[in-house]
Amino acid sequence: MTALARETTGGMLLRRLRSPAAWRETVDIFAVLTAASLPWSTSLAGIFNALMLLCMVPFLDVRAFLQSLKRPICAAPIALVLLALVGTLWSDASWGARFYAVNPTIKLLVLPVLLYHFERSPRGRWIFIAFLVSCALLSVMSWLVAFYPNLALKTDPAERGIFVKNYIDQSQEFALCAVALAYPIVMLLREKRYWFAGLLTALALSFFVNMTFVVVSRTALVTVPIMFGVFALLHLKWRSIALISATLLVAAILAWQASPYLRHTAERFSDDYTRYMEKGEPTSAGLRLEFWRKSLGFFAEAPIKGHGTGSTRGLFERVATPAGQYQASAEVIGNPHNQTLNVAVQWGVIGIAVLYAIWILHLRLFRGDGLANWTGLLVVVQNVFTSLFNSHLFDFHEGWMYVIGVGVAGGMVIRGQQAEAKTGEAGS
Template sequence: MTNLTRTATGLRIFAFCIVAASVSLPMAWVSLGKLVLFVACLVCLGKHLFTGSTDEALDKLWAVRIILLILASFALSMTWTEAPSDIALLAFAKHSKLLELALLVILIRNAREARIALAVFFISQGIFISSSWVMAAGFRVPWASSAINTAFNSVVYSTYLDQTLIFSAAAAVLWHLRLSWPGLRWVAGFLAIAALANNLFLQEGRTGYLASIAVLVLALVWEVPKKLRLLSLVVIPLVVLSGAYLGSDKLQHRTAQMLQESQSYAAQGSSETSSGFRLHAWRRSIQAMAQQPLIGHGVGSWTSSVKHIEGQSADQVFGTGLASNPHQEFLLWGVELGVVGTLLLLALVASLVRDALRFEMPVRRATLSVVAVMVVGCMFNSSLYDALIGDFFCVTLGVLLARGIRTSNRHKATWPATPSKALA
């Protein structure tokens, strides 16, 4: 290996390490990480074009193909979008964060580099999780950007919604890959448990509760012998839900609050509460989809579409400006691209599952768990569209896909012939 090659490899490793660490930091670092990622990938792609080399491993990932199809669809919809051009471009840029997943797979070239990226993820998430517990104990954490918000004294950055989803996905990665760090497997396991406990007993995010429970249920089901697995799919969720509800006062309070807000919306149409706004936004989204069911209203058009339906009270309900969202990713894509958009998002989820089923068991389970958290987030929020949490999912899945495909490409025997065998 020449000195130039060593330098290029070192810079590439430095680039994806910055990206892997950035999603455990405030938004400014995430933006810096994205810049580093795009520049590094441009250099890599330029090198591939110059040398004529190809990446066969990348071609095996269905998720990459679906992402390219999704971005092409959003780009094409700019020709008929009802949104102003600046709003449409902003929305397209937000959707384009999906490209981070594919770019990370390009940047991480082998199993060793994937392990390095995951080690950086492990360390940065460990600091993130520990910081939240330190804050909950009443101590000040100098790097906590949200420390001034006394209402959420254990939220390190951004919001409790972002943090709970991040902790849920991080717990899954740390737990299922804990044996990848033999000397630190107990640390990884402890951090995974600490992350879920933080969500269930310290935070108030209802979506985070569901995500944490989903991660816990999957982990327990996979530990059950195959002959009892079908029964466990019924029993374990009931036991986990009951235990979490009875053991967490915050979960009980937030569940009761959600039911009260939903009943208030059903009876009075009140959209001033969190649940009321979501229900109202979802209703308007379905009405907007019905107006353009096949191709949608175009990228960035959600706010203008539902405001047109809402009428005179639109600004009061959805706020001023045209950059809001329905807090539901599937409906957001449905309004912008019609039924095709919702199907594309489902195809993305299916492609991620399909790719994960062909990985080694620990990476497979970690990837499937993160996909489950992402789906939960998308059901009750626009988690791929939103900044920070959307970047977190793309980066985390990108690193996991790189770990799976680079290992599978090296040891072809680990790729099962059918997905059914992978479920064993």
């Protein structure tokens, strides 16, 4: 009986190893684990992502995959990686610095792979649900850490309510989840499924309450209204927009009055700017203005092809004031905290054209209706506007949010378009 059971188990395992469907399901599982681990651990996300890519190999249709790479939505991210590699040839930085600067672009190569896979997999929603649930659990942990700081794995006392990573990453996650839930909530209300809509509304509000009373980045404060505005213009009537806008305005006023932390975060904008302009102090806002001013100068020196991959830090070192001075002008950095300027300094107008082509092509991909279109559109919009204040396409966490979000949602959209085309052909 035992031998028979072993033979049966071995046969099942062998059939599974030979089954493309089984491998595809395994890829989906690792994609779910990647999305679920991203809010908590960069290492785990990297491991699961590598396993996901490895499991694609046994059943990959090489011809179909190579054919898919010809699509502009896939070719543009690949072009930016190739530009980063070619840009090493005219950079004055050390070769170590050049290849280190290539590394942030490599994740973009995973985007065409995800588009290809989820064009064929019916489990794209699993990834969104996994990320949402993971962020909800992180929100609970954030509240616990706010009241019991000793529970935090972070040692920075300034980052209140942060269990892992940092407040910028956490704010990006919570803002994306909260605004993304607006679409299913509205759809559920139209279908008169009030209980489920109420549950998702409570979940969305929990993210906003955390950002109001625990911790939030100033980038999120700026971009959340923009994301809501995009949703309102696409999915609501003008009467509903006016009513919801009034409600949100009242809620914002109440949150402002109830949360000293929120007022302090917002008031730091003007305070940081004043201290930088009057005294040259390296405040958060002041440093960004300093980085942007100098980066524009570097771009003007080499506007067509830039200074080459990895050149940014050396350029800042060249124009920095003496290090002993407590001045913003003394700071040296390899990232100007603006995605466009980050690309412009290294690869000039050529790089800017490729970067904007990526964003525009991906925005156009999500022009339709449906959850996948809305989620993908929101991921791109968030990345575009937060990249005004950070290099979020190249940053590890936000960059992977973009790659996974656009890759999965884009694959789902293409899959839906193909299904509609087949239905249309069958009907005719």
